[in-house]
Amino acid sequence: MAEVVLKDVVKTYGSVYAVNNVSLTVADGEFVALVGPSGCGKTTTLNLVAGLIPMSGGDVMIGDRVVTDLDPKDRDIAMVFQNYALYPNKTVYKNLAFPLQMRKLPKDEIDRKVQAAAKVLDITHLLERKPRELSGGQQQRVALGRALVRDPKVFLMDEPLSNLDAKLRVQMRSEIKRFHQDLKATIIYVTHDQLEAVTMADKMAVMNGGFLQQYDTPANVFANPVNMFVAGFIGSPAMSLIPLTAVTRGTEVVLTSAEGWELPLSPANAKKALSAKSDKVVLGARHSTVRLHKTQVPGSVPGKVYTVEPTGDVTFAQIFVSSAILNISLGPTVQISPDESVFIEFDQERMHLFDGVTEMALKAV
Numbered sequence: 376m377a378e379v380v381l382k383d384v385v386k387t388y389g390s391v392y393a394v395n396n397v398s399l400t401v402a403d404g405e406f407v408a409l410v411g412p413s414g415c416g417k418t419t420t421l422n423l424v425a426g427l428i429p430m431s432g433g434d435v436m437i438g439d440r441v442v443t444d445l446d447p448k449d450r451d452i453a454m455v456f457q458n459y460a461l462y463p464n465k466t467v468y469k470n471l472a473f474p475l476q477m478r479k480l481p482k483d484e485i486d487r488k489v490q491a492a493a494k495v496l497d498i499t500h501l502l503e504r505k506p507r508e509l510s511g512g513q514q515q516r517v518a519l520g521r522a523l524v525r526d527p528k529v530f531l532m533d534e535p536l537s538n539l540d541a542k543l544r545v546q547m548r549s550e551i552k553r554f555h556q557d558l559k560a561t562i563i564y565v566t567h568d569q570l571e572a573v574t575m576a577d578k579m580a581v582m583n584g585g586f587l588q589q590y591d592t593p594a595n596v597f598a599n600p601v602n603m604f605v606a607g608f609i610g611s612p613a614m615s616l617i618p619l620t621a622v623t624r625g626t627e628v629v630l631t632s633a634e635g636w637e638l639p640l641s642p643a644n645a646k647k648a649l650s651a652k653s654d655k656v657v658l659g660a661r662h663s664t665v666r667l668h669k670t671q672v673p674g675s676v677p678g679k680v681y682t683v684e685p686t687g688d689v690t691f692a693q694i695f696v697s698s699a700i701l702n703i704s705l706g707p708t709v710q711i712s713p714d715e716s717v718f719i720e721f722d723q724e725r726m727h728l729f730d731g732v733t734e735m736a737l738k739a740v
């Protein structure tokens with residue numbers, strides 16, 4: 376296995392920057408998820424690592440080699456795509472053996488590798504079947520097997536689970552994670568599903584508009600999003616973002632809304648708010664960190680219930696707060712109805728503040 380390094384990688388199509396100056400290091404044996412909305416440059420980045428498209432700038436290193444000018448076949452990588460593209464008329468065994476036959480390996484070595492991969496993926500009993508006689512998840516495992524027999528330095532996977540139904544996706548998610556743990560493989564895995572990334576990856580690279588926004592462990596990205604885009608993209612339901620104005624009142628700093636309510640900030644949050652480029656500050660709150668009250672308590676702000684969605688053990692609700700919609704979660708016994716007036720209390724320790732101009736997270740200086 377090997378480390379993968381992207382250094383100032385650029386890919387342009389005419390005037391469009393599909394990938395804009397992306398640098399990141401995937402350590403040997405690490406599982407990195409590339410996430411972001413449709414069109415943000417995930418597939419393009421993966422294809423540049425694979426060498427399937429020429430780069431407009433920058434370098435890619437795999438192991439200790441610069442591979443920027445090497446063909447895909449010389450990069451020692453294996454790709455698993457969304458459509459597994461198995462050979463329909465070959466048995467599973469022959470599907471797995473084919474890439475090795477192309478490399479003219481001796482027959483007994485091919486057999487040894489095919490049997491070993493089949494064992495890892497638990498498809499030994501399927502080796503004589505044709506792809507059409509397999510379930511979606513089994514076909515997916517054969518596709519993984521075909522990558523595995525080649526013993527590559529790096530696995531590149533582009534949305535490999537997106538053709539599967541919801542239940543099978545969850546199951547295959549655990550299997551790929553297991554596959555990674557057993558093989559200690561270096562994996563770069565593209566998905567637009569942030570939950571998939573959070574549950575599977577050691578680190579996630581969040582992209583938007585061709586730029587790398589944040590590269591860190593899922594826990595750190597969730598706890599400390601660097602900007603409003605990452606804050607709103609990672610987490611479900613999404614973090615709510617409420618644009619407000621910071622005002623100094625004597626020794627205190629408060630956030631004020633256009634409607635005239637004021638939210639006093641703790642000393643640490645006051646420092647952050649004052650470090651913004653202007654008085655425009657955006658309050659970010661995750662659903663699990665806000666409390667709903669039926670009557671006003673100190674430090675709470677008014678809101679109006681928009682929607683209520685019971686899911687069994689948790690009820691999700693959306694509340695109008697100033698000009699924004701706030702996602703909250705409630706215990707199943709709390710009764711609220713649309714249009715009801717309520718009060719929202721924010722946890723000062725767990726609230727996020729962003730600069731309303733630059734959209735970057737504000738840090739206590």
Ligand SMILES: Nc1ncnc2c1ncn2[C@@H]1O[C@H](COP(=O)(O)OP(=O)(O)OP(=O)(O)O)[C@@H](O)[C@H]1O
Pocket residue numbers: 388391392393411412413414415416417418419420567
């Ligand atoms: N061959 C091409 N010619 C021109 N523009 C392209 C080409 N391939 C990709 N793009 C553009 O580059 C950008 C990034 O595309 P890319 O396929 O990498 O997105 P993605 O993040 O994989 O999206 P998705 O989640 O929809 O698969 C998009 O704006 C896309 O329209």
Ligand SMILES: [Mg+2]
Pocket residue numbers: 417418419
């Ligand atoms: Mg894509």
